Amino acid sequence: MQQTSTLKRVIRALSPLPWIGPAVVLIGVVVVWPVVTMIQSSFLKISRFGVTQGSNGLDNYTKLFDEPDFGGVMFRSLVWVVAVVTLTVLISLALAQLFNQRFPGRRIARWAMIAPWAASVLMTAIIFKWMLDPEVGLINMILHDLGLLDALGGVDADPLGRASTAMPWLVAVAVFVSLPFTTYALLAGLATIPVDVYEAARMDGASRPRIYWSITLPLLRPALTVATLINVMNVFNSFPIIWAMTHGQPGYSTATSTIFMYILKGTDIGESAAMSVVNFGMVIVLVAIFLRVSKWKTEVS
Incomplete structure (x- = not known):
């Protein structure tokens, strides 16, 4: 009798396996296995042709941390993430609020919003690179017609050839391609907010700014x-935006950790693998900090 009861419990515990099994296998093959391989590779000595030449201990990490550009690349990566994500979220909040209103042509405007998302990121980056060409670029021509080119360095000004102007343009392109997803995600969130809540707030005499800060944002x-x-x-x-537009140049002035990792791969695959591990660790840390600060488990009262 006890064996039958134990068998039933085992069957009951394994019953979800046919449903979640394929997802678990996919995660294992696509996520876990590459991460394990990446960590293993960071401790190996690998030739530029991909031939493993034995263990290298911590030498790959020592060599990576001794790179003169490592500190600047990591700091630039943080600035890149904070700038792009902050601008994307702020602009998307405004766009989501706008597209949530009823106005003539709203459906067309929503469809147009999908375009940067539907297009290839690499293609978008190349188009912006062409538009920023110092000789025949459309953006440079417009700036010249507006009389603003002299203030930016004259006729021969190359927006992507100088760190002071290249990074802002890279951030602008990254925000441009990130807006559609973020806006539609926030639109979906706005659609879940009950209309009754807004009506009750208006009846209590709440102003629009008060409604937005006290109702919309918390529920969103x-x-x-x-x-x-x-x-x-x-x-x-x-990767595609920076690589297509500047290759991380001039020098490493526009390179982030992902670009730096790719460049290292051409000379030392083991060091590049170490950079991959550092990159992966930084993503985990950033996500953990964000979840901690956002208090995502806290219920909205």
Whole structure:
């Protein structure tokens, strides 16, 4: 009798396996296995042709931390993430609030918003690079016609050739391609807020700013948390925009940790793997800090 009861409990415990099993296998193959391989590779000596030449201990990490550009790259990566995510969320909040209102052409405006998201990120970056060409770029031509080019360095000004102007343009392009997803995520959050809550607040005499800060933002927090979290991970690991527009140049002045990792791969795969581990660790730390600060488990009262 006891064996039958134990068997039933085992069957009951394993009953979800056919449903979650494929997802667990997919996560193991796509996520866990590459991470384990990445960590193992960071302790190996690997030739530039991919041939493993034995253990290298902590030498890959020592060499990485001794790189003169390592500190600047990591600091720039943090600035890159904070700037892009902050601007994306703030602009998306305004756009979501706008698209949540009824106005003529709202459906067309919403469809147009999808365009930067639907297009290839690499293609978008290349188009912006062409528009910023110092000789025939559309943006430079407009700035010239407006008389603003002289203030930016004259006719030969190359917005992507100087660190002072290249990084702001990279941030602008990253925000441009990040807006659609974030805006639609916040729109979905706005759609879940009951209309009755707004009506009750108006009956109590609450002003629009008061309603927004005391009702809309708190009830929008779950959608805002998810959108921000995904943006942090995507932006930190962003590669096509910077690589297509500047290759991290001049020098390493526009390189983030992902670009630096790719450049290192050309000379030392083991050191590049160590950079990958550091990059992965920083993403985990950033996500943990964000979840801690956002108090995502706290119920909205």
